[in-house]
Amino acid sequence: MTALTLALTATNSGNRNGTGSNRCCCSGRFWYPSSHHSDFYSSTTACPSFGKPKRGTSAFAPAVRCHSAKTNAPKPKMNLLDNASNLLTNFLSGGRMGSMPMAEGAVSDLFGRPLFFALYDWFLEHGSVYKLAFGPKAFVVVSDPIVSRHILRENALSYDKGVLAEILEPIMGKGLIPADIDTWKQRRRVIAPGFHALYLEAMVKVFTDCSERTMLKFEKLLAGEGRKGGKTIELDLEAEFSSLALDIIGLGVFNYDFGSVTKESPVIKAVYGTLFEAEHRSTFYIPYWKFPLAKWLVPRQRKFQKDLKFINDCLDDLIRNAKETRQETDIEQLQKRDYLKLKDASLLRFLVDMRGADVDDCQLRDDLMTMLIAGHETTAAVLTWAVFLLAQHPSKMKKAQAEIDSVLGQRRITIESIKKLEYIRLVVVETLRLYPQPPLLIRRSLKSDKLPGGHKGDNNGYAIPAGTDIFLSVYNVHRSPYLWDNPNDFEPERFLVKRVSQGIEGWAGFDPSRSPGALYPNEIMSDFAFLPFGGGPRKCVGDQFAFMESTIALAMLLQEFDIELKGSPESVEIVTGATIHTKNGLWCRLMKRQDIQSL
Numbered sequence: 001m002t003a004l005t006l007a008l009t010a011t012n013s014g015n016r017n018g019t020g021s022n023r024c025c026c027s028g029r030f031w032y033p034s035s036h037h038s039d040f041y042s043s044t045t046a047c048p049s050f051g052k053p054k055r056g057t058s059a060f061a062p063a064v065r066c067h068s069a070k071t072n073a074p075k076p077k078m079n080l081l082d083n084a085s086n087l088l089t090n091f092l093s094g095g096r097m098g099s100m101p102m103a104e105g106a107v108s109d110l111f112g113r114p115l116f117f118a119l120y121d122w123f124l125e126h127g128s129v130y131k132l133a134f135g136p137k138a139f140v141v142v143s144d145p146i147v148s149r150h151i152l153r154e155n156a157l158s159y160d161k162g163v164l165a166e167i168l169e170p171i172m173g174k175g176l177i178p179a180d181i182d183t184w185k186q187r188r189r190v191i192a193p194g195f196h197a198l199y200l201e202a203m204v205k206v207f208t209d210c211s212e213r214t215m216l217k218f219e220k221l222l223a224g225e226g227r228k229g230g231k232t233i234e235l236d237l238e239a240e241f242s243s244l245a246l247d248i249i250g251l252g253v254f255n256y257d258f259g260s261v262t263k264e265s266p267v268i269k270a271v272y273g274t275l276f277e278a279e280h281r282s283t284f285y286i287p288y289w290k291f292p293l294a295k296w297l298v299p300r301q302r303k304f305q306k307d308l309k310f311i312n313d314c315l316d317d318l319i320r321n322a323k324e325t326r327q328e329t330d331i332e333q334l335q336k337r338d339y340l341k342l343k344d345a346s347l348l349r350f351l352v353d354m355r356g357a358d359v360d361d362c363q364l365r366d367d368l369m370t371m372l373i374a375g376h377e378t379t380a381a382v383l384t385w386a387v388f389l390l391a392q393h394p395s396k397m398k399k400a401q402a403e404i405d406s407v408l409g410q411r412r413i414t415i416e417s418i419k420k421l422e423y424i425r426l427v428v429v430e431t432l433r434l435y436p437q438p439p440l441l442i443r444r445s446l447k448s449d450k451l452p453g454g455h456k457g458d459n460n461g462y463a464i465p466a467g468t469d470i471f472l473s474v475y476n477v478h479r480s481p482y483l484w485d486n487p488n489d490f491e492p493e494r495f496l497v498k499r500v501s502q503g504i505e506g507w508a509g510f511d512p513s514r515s516p517g518a519l520y521p522n523e524i525m526s527d528f529a530f531l532p533f534g535g536g537p538r539k540c541v542g543d544q545f546a547f548m549e550s551t552i553a554l555a556m557l558l559q560e561f562d563i564e565l566k567g568s569p570e571s572v573e574i575v576t577g578a579t580i581h582t583k584n585g586l587w588c589r590l591m592k593r594q595d596i597q598s599l
């Protein structure tokens with residue numbers, strides 16, 4: 001596949017306001033896009049506010065950019081490659097989809113920055129539903145709550161995971177994320193009940209125990225530094241959160257203690273190797289691993305096969321052990337077990353013990369592997385960006401710490417106290433709005449459908465044929481200037497206020513009373529304008545698990561420590577891939593909290 005056929009097209013049409021493109025200086029990353037879609041390796045320098053774009057460098061070289069939305073940078077000139085690519089794409093991609101606008105862009109520009117920031121610019125330019133073509137492939141990009149509701153909930157079973165499934169299948173097999181609709185129906189019915197109330201309550205203890213291990217590690221490091229006369233330590237918090245999330249997911253899903261906060265082991269290395277490869281595949285545009293001999297000839301593929309086998313063998317052992325001690329039980333009884341007293345409260349135990357849910361080991365392994373990957377990096381990323389945002393807003397950091405002091409003092413968190421930690425929860429929520437993990441959801445239509453026109457779109461909607469690939473940009477919806485005031489600002493308090501829909505036909509606005517008692521503002525309250533865990537039947541099965549885990553880890557960190565970024569926010573480079581994360585880690589300075597010490 002040549003660079004040319006991979007290139008993004010620039011077709012002339014759809015620019016309804018007739019203006020030039022408003023180029024964004026942002027960058028970010030993508031959850032498992034197609035392997036053959038352009039370059040997602042570009043990185044960016046994080047900047048919380050609007051800024052002037054610093055135009056990209058080479059396809060794989062870091063570029064200095066901001067997180068901002070729209071800028072007034074001039075539209076770049078198209079070069080020969082761009083023009084050739086446009087012609088080719090016009091020819092191959094089947095032209096227009098009725099009245100649907102088509103994105104206009106330049107290949108050379110796209111190669112200088114990650115895709116989903118470009119998608120934001122085109123959203124502002126072309127509206128909330130537009131067609132984007134990559135060489136022989138075309139995608140419909142959706143940035144609208146009404147259209148999202150249609151795809152994710154109202155007509156959800158007419159869509160599967162398309163290119164996402166193609167990439168993930170070699171790693172996750174028929175696990176829930178890539179699963180075809182029939183497999184998904186069967187497995188979701190069995191897995192979802194596993195996240196019941198008593199299990200989640202038991203998990204709160206796992207979250208606090210594991211977070212405590214992390215805090216103890218920091219305290220020991222500080223004590224060591226104290227002996228040398230220092231009062232602060234410098235740490236890559238992203239790496240620390242990654243270890244913490246791995247330990248939690250191992251214990252919660254298959255009762256295996258990786259202990260990665262304090263040690264390294266071959267299995268941890270193999271897990272990171274596999275995660276790294278999943279990431280690589282989601283960002284590399286030539287699916288060379290599909291070539292027949294690649295897994296023997298390409299060193300990284302050989303390593304990947306070795307890592308995968310190592311983890312699969314471990315998972316097989318855990319499954320065998322669980323099956324040897326199986327106690328077949330009805331689902332209602334399983335949900336009433338005293339999970340706080342059980343030695344093994346894991347999801348694997350639940351799945352193996354469930355009466356009538358006999359499933360082959362291969363499917364069970366796919367399920368475990370899926371949850372290991374889905375539940376690890378996402379949570380680590382949320383914690384990383386929460387700290388990044390708080391460190392830039394010291395008054396909000398103080399407000400969060402004041403809440404922790406008044407709700408907890410120096411006590412441990414319980415499930416009841418999570419409910420009272422409202423501000424901490426809103427910090428997590430606002431982090432998920434600004435840095436959604438993943439920033440794009442991927443779908444393929446299984447039959448022809450008619451998408452609603454969306455805000456400012458065609459009132460008659462847009463007919464799409466079977467096989468249409470869709471990028472639902474959660475990032476765009478979450479930062480839409482039509483749905484949010486100051487969409488790029490960090491304002492956790494925004495979720496306390498009801499928002500009436502003004503001039504957006506079919507969108508019900510944001511109303512917390514629509515989902516009373518919910519742990520976090522969700523897609524129901526926001527009528528699909530806020531989708532931190534997706535929505536509809538394929539919504540994240542671990543949302544409560546993940547949300548409580550993030551709240552607890554963040555609260556326990558802020559309870560003990562003050563945190564500063566080591567460098568400026570601009571020096572934190574973002575890279576794109578499976579989640580939005582940093583290129584070189586989130587380096588922070590940690591010190592024991594002053595106000596706590598003087599209490």
Ligand code: HEM
Nearest residue numbers: 176177371374375378379437441533534538540541542546
């Ligand atoms: C903050 C952390 C997390 C975030 C932001 C997150 C986000 C998401 C999102 C947006 C989806 C929907 C994907 C789509 O519609 O294409 C999803 C699906 C999924 N997530 Fe999560 N997730 C998180 C943590 C977890 C955890 C901890 C687990 C498991 C313990 C998990 C397991 C899954 C599974 C199995 C699916 C597929 C569900 C299905 O298709 O039925 N996630 N997640």
